[in-house]
Amino acid sequence: MSLLTVVYALLFYAATVILVAGVAYRIRLYATTPAPLKIPTMPAPLTNTGVVVRMARELFLFESLFKSNKWIWLFGALFHFGLALVLARHLRYFIEPVWTWVVLIQPFGIYAGFAMVAGLAGLWLRRIVVNRIRYISRASDHLMLALLVGIGFSGLMMKYVARTDIISVKAFFLGLMRFDWQPLPADPPLLVHLGLVALLMIVFPFSKLLHAPGVFFSPSRNQADTAREKRHLAAWAAPLDAQRDA
Amino acid sequence: MAKQDFTTPAFREDRANPAMVPGAMEHSSPFFAKPEHNQALGFPGELVPDWERKAVEKLGDLLKKNRALKVYLDSCVKCGACTDKCHYYIGTGDPKNMPVARQDLLRAVYRRNFTIGGKLFPGLVGAKDMTREVLDDWYKYFHQCSQCRRCSVFCPYGIDTAEISMAAREIMDHIGVGQKYCNEIIGKVHTIGNNLGLPEAALKDTMEGLEEDVEEDTGVAVKYPVDVQGADVLLVTPSADFFAEPHVDGLIGYGKVFHQAGINWTVSSYASEAANFALFIGSYEQMHKVAVRIRKAAQELGVKRVIFGECGHAWRVAYSFLNTLAGPWDFLDPRYPVPQHICEVTHDLIQRGALNLDPSANDDKVVTFHDSCNVARASRMGDAPGGQFHIPRAVIKAAVNKYVDMAPDTICEKTYCCGGGGGLLTDDLMELRVKGALPRMEALQEVVDKHGVTHMAAICAICKTQFAKVVPYYGFDMDMITSVHQLVGDALLLGTKE
Incomplete structure (x- = not known):
């Protein structure tokens, strides 16, 4: 077993633990922090089913962003939906036998890789040329884009320039999952790709990538408009009623 | 004293790109509440000793009581969707009146004190300690938000700057920095x-x-x-x-x-x-x-x-x-x-x-x-x-x-x-x-x-x-x-x- 394999194996175990535990911790925090008042951005749906539909429109159509700015919407959609397809395509490295739908999306996943990088490039360009967005950007915003572009670019490199032994890569990841380590090919694009992915997993729970779980907990989007019909009371605010009625 | 000599902005030719004028409204600051206005609401009369620490403490308290605040401070990706949506930004051109920039005044302190990234790499993520300069910016610019929620319509996560402004004002009240107009009026309602x-x-x-x-x-x-x-x-x-x-x-x-x-x-x-x-x-x-x-x-x-x-x-x-x-x-x-x-x-x-x-x-x-x-x-x-x-x-x-x-x-x-x-x-x-x-x-x-x-x-x-x-x-x-x-x-x- 090469040192390289050991390092990457440990790295991915650590990254997975940090990602899962970190995000789980955040979700628990969001879920247990009370929302003391009803603050949906109106007009809002009147029922929970309506809320599910509103959230679905946000998640799958980026509805609010569409209202706001067509360029950010376009680039954001290219990136996110590209990424979703790319991630789905990558499932083949982690399952054996590969599910039929994963096989079927393989050809689209390749275009999605380009779409993802193009979307990121558009977002990055706007971050540099639009003075308002330049003003609000910090180093971390640029680094995050660099990280994602690096992942996309190194991935495309392996597909089109310096192909790697994906059979061995799959063996490596299946080995990780089965705690039966297999050697990782020492191809530079692969090592860069995997290294950056691990880094992304590690920073995820500590960065603005928390918008992914965050959007589900946004009271302005996930509350139903029922304020007059149903009394909404946070536990910490309830004792004020006793004072009032005394 | 707020500057009173100003020119009414002209109607814009190009509405797509409001011009940016850094510092345009840095002089805008409402009158401070007098000690009796603050005390009537149970807030300290004037700036308390050790206010830097107490402000951060109050922020921590609000983060536990208000999910919106926590989620909104974490979730912004700086996409820029809100940047041209605030009437105060459109009218003044001051970049700190862009909703995300206004939120960032508070987010910087949140990151510095409540996130690992901000504790380890403050410069990288725009994290700041609670200082006099930060407090001054808070007082000025959180009193340039009318809590109208227009930005929240356009934000992909529904981040509502009103919630952030309210939190900032509440923190300021708790360290003895109240706004005269609001606090005096609330006192009148009570009496x-x-x-x-x-x-x-x-x-x-x-x-x-x-x-x-x-x-x-x-x-x-x-x-x-x-x-x-x-x-x-x-x-x-x-x-x-x-x-x-x-x-x-x-x-x-x-x-x-x-x-x-x-x-x-x-x-x-x-x-x-x-x-x-x-x-x-x-x-x-x-x-x-x-x-x-x-x-x-x-x-x-x-x-x-x-x-x-x-x-x-x-x-x-x-x-x-x-x-x-x-x-x-x-x-x-x-x-x-x-x-x-x-x-x-x-x-x-x-x-x-x-x-x-x-x-x-x-x-x-x-x-x-x-x-x-x-x-x-x-x-x-x-x-x-x-x-x-x-x-x-x-x-x-x-x-x-x-x-x-x-x-x-x-x-x-x-x-x-x-x-x-x-x-x-x-x-x-x-x-x-x-x-x-x-x-x-x-x-x-x-x-x-x-x-x-x-x-x-x-x-x-x-x-x-x-x-x-x-x-x-x-x-x-x-x-x-x-x-x-x-x-x-x-x-x-x-x-x-x-």
């Missing part, structure tokens, strides 16, 4: 019952005066009752309605509607204020205390329904929070929603044919309607989403023949704040108020030019006061601002339904 400090005797006088005026005008004895035990309806209306122009004509209109519908109503001298300025300073406890006055008044007068007059943030607190703060309202008549908006009541009466309206009485007017920010984006009217847009328009259209809407990206959920909401309706912020009105004024100019609009109706005391004061800066006549219920009152054929 006297309304924002203006209008005592019971003056209120009764005013209402009697209205009865005389209306009888003189119309020959009909319309009642404007105060503290009537056993009335069916408690009307809670912004105290500006009792004397300010054009507000009072709205109040006259409500009275005429109740009169013709045969509704037995009263106002309360104890709860003589619809507005709840505690919303602006983000204090749940203060908001609770103000709201409870309405509950007590309703119980003591033995009313069956509670109806709110035309007021924007008041209707937000009434519609969205009153049940939480002062409910349950099980002692009222369950056939009616609690509370109801006067526009809902009038609309319902019109639908049922209970009002005789002659819209030709308003034929000298071409009317447009300004959706008040907090009615539009923080409340509802009627049974269906969007009733807050449809119902006031239906009421206006029943009372006037000539009505046009302003441009679609300036009305309904995308409406612009008048420029004076959220505790900023004070003379020490005049420059901000004038500049913040720019996008609304542009939209108004368009319909004036295209359709000969003569009047802009509003359903908010702040909007009415703000516009009456600010429209002359843009070359309009202050009399073009009207209450919705003034239009209704003028069109109502009194004496035909007795």
Whole structure:
């Protein structure tokens, strides 16, 4: 077993633990922090089913962003939906036998890789040329884009320039999952790709990538408009009623 | 002292890209509350020792109590969607008035103290310690947000800068840095019952005066009752309605509607204020205390329904929070929603044919309607989403023949704040108020030019006061601002339904 394999194996175990535990911790925090008042951005749906539909429109159509700015919407959609397809395509490295739908999306996943990088490039360009967005950007915003572009670019490199032994890569990841380590090919694009992915997993729970779980907990989007019909009371605010009625 | 010499912004040629002028509003800062204003609300009188630590501590406390604050501080990806959406940014060009930049003033301190990234790499993620410079920026720029929620419509995560502004103001209050306008007013509500400090005797006088005026005008004895035990309806209306122009004509209109519908109503001298300025300073406890006055008044007068007059943030607190703060309202008549908006009541009466309206009485007017920010984006009217847009328009259209809407990206959920909401309706912020009105004024100019609009109706005391004061800066006549219920009152054929 090469040192390289050991390092990457440990790295991915650590990254997975940090990602899962970190995000789980955040979700628990969001879920247990009370929302003391009803603050949906109106007009809002009147029922929970309506809320599910509103959230679905946000998640799958980026509805609010569409209202706001067509360029950010376009680039954001290219990136996110590209990424979703790319991630789905990558499932083949982690399952054996590969599910039929994963096989079927393989050809689209390749275009999605380009779409993802193009979307990121558009977002990055706007971050540099639009003075308002330049003003609000910090180093971390640029680094995050660099990280994602690096992942996309190194991935495309392996597909089109310096192909790697994906059979061995799959063996490596299946080995990780089965705690039966297999050697990782020492191809530079692969090592860069995997290294950056691990880094992304590690920073995820500590960065603005928390918008992914965050959007589900946004009271302005996930509350139903029922304020007059149903009394909404946070536990910490309830004792004020006793004072009032005394 | 705020700078008072400024130029009214010109209408923009290029609306797609508001020009950026860093530091343009750095001098804008409202008067500080005096120690007695702060202490009356239970806040420290002046800046406390060790305030840097106490501010961070209070932020930590709020993060535990308010999910919105926590999620919003974590979730922003700096996509830029909100950057050109705030009327104060559009009007001033100051980049710190972009919603995300305003949030970042607080987010920087959050990151420094509550996130690993900010603790380890402050420079990388824009994290900052709580310093005098940060506090100064907070005071200036969190008092350049009218909490209108327009940014939250456009944010892909629904991040609402209002929540961040409220949190920042609450933190500042807790370290002894209060804003005079809000804190002095809230104190008046606690002691006297309304924002203006209008005592019971003056209120009764005013209402009697209205009865005389209306009888003189119309020959009909319309009642404007105060503290009537056993009335069916408690009307809670912004105290500006009792004397300010054009507000009072709205109040006259409500009275005429109740009169013709045969509704037995009263106002309360104890709860003589619809507005709840505690919303602006983000204090749940203060908001609770103000709201409870309405509950007590309703119980003591033995009313069956509670109806709110035309007021924007008041209707937000009434519609969205009153049940939480002062409910349950099980002692009222369950056939009616609690509370109801006067526009809902009038609309319902019109639908049922209970009002005789002659819209030709308003034929000298071409009317447009300004959706008040907090009615539009923080409340509802009627049974269906969007009733807050449809119902006031239906009421206006029943009372006037000539009505046009302003441009679609300036009305309904995308409406612009008048420029004076959220505790900023004070003379020490005049420059901000004038500049913040720019996008609304542009939209108004368009319909004036295209359709000969003569009047802009509003359903908010702040909007009415703000516009009456600010429209002359843009070359309009202050009399073009009207209450919705003034239009209704003028069109109502009194004496035909007795």
